[in-house]
Amino acid sequence: MTGYEVTAPRLRCVLPFEAEPAEVRLLRRAASAQLNLWGMREAAEEAELLVTELATNVIKHVGEGASATLILELQSERLRVEVHDKSHVVPSLGSAGCDEECGRGLHLLAALAADWGTVLSAAGKAVWCEVTLDYGPACRRVERAVGALESYQEACGGAVLHGGRRDTGLEESAVELIADLLHWTAARGCDPDGILERAQMHYEAEADAA
Numbered sequence: 001m002t003g004y005e006v007t008a009p010r011l012r013c014v015l016p017f018e019a020e021p022a023e024v025r026l027l028r029r030a031a032s033a034q035l036n037l038w039g040m041r042e043a044a045e046e047a048e049l050l051v052t053e054l055a056t057n058v059i060k061h062v063g064e065g066a067s068a069t070l071i072l073e074l075q076s077e078r079l080r081v082e083v084h085d086k087s088h089v090v091p092s093l094g095s096a097g098c099d100e101e102c103g104r105g106l107h108l109l110a111a112l113a114a115d116w117g118t119v120l121s122a123a124g125k126a127v128w129c130e131v132t133l134d135y136g137p138a139c140r141r142v143e144r145a146v147g148a149l150e151s152y153q154e155a156c157g158g159a160v161l162h163g164g165r166r167d168t169g170l171e172e173s174a175v176e177l178i179a180d181l182l183h184w185t186a187a188r189g190c191d192p193d194g195i196l197e198r199a200q201m202h203y204e205a206e207a208d209a210a
Contacts, residue, residue: 011038011074011146019058019066019085027051027070034072035079038146043079043133046112047072053109054083054127062087071126078114078130086124141206149173 013034017023031051032044051070058068062085071082091106109116109129116129149170156176182192 013072015070015072017055017068017070019055019062019064019068021059024052024055024059027055031070031072031081038074039141040074040079040133043131046131047079047081050081050109050112050129050131051083053106054081054129057091057106057127058083058085061089061091074133075130077133079133080128080130082126082128084124084126088120088125090118090120090125091127145174146170149177152177 015027015030017027028048028051031047035041035044035047055068055070058066062068066085066087068083068085071080071084073080073082112131113129114132116127119126119128153169153173156173182195185192185195
């Protein structure tokens, strides 16, 4: 399983996968890790369940080993989870008493999600769902920080990294960006230590309020 990420205009993570039980476990972990990176740890458990249901639906109704893609996207105060596959068969909730094979997982999906649906395309279909997030000020700051750090990496000529290497790269970029900002404040005649202290005060106030 490999992946890449796009941050404009929204935070977005794309993960191609093969419809295999082992891949579902990897997808669940990847989704949780991505949400942690975005500062949405409280949404990870629900997202893992939705990812499991959508990916398992591909295994059952499209076929084991089928190619598919998971997309996670933060849209304002909602998390959108999509799974794309190459089948044009639209899933149905069926009757309330149906068994696993006719959509029990989709009933769970409908119960958890604020909204869900299916989109057909020339290449196949996408089954999507959205969950409402408690998107507080700290999460908005994390979203802005990720976008700023990735833009800073590009401005410095850095390569796009994935997985753990990507996290390490963002941490290194954060250090370099903070250092650049301190140089900028000193060049303007400001006290770098004072700027750091004020930033720390803002952080602690928001962390205490969370």
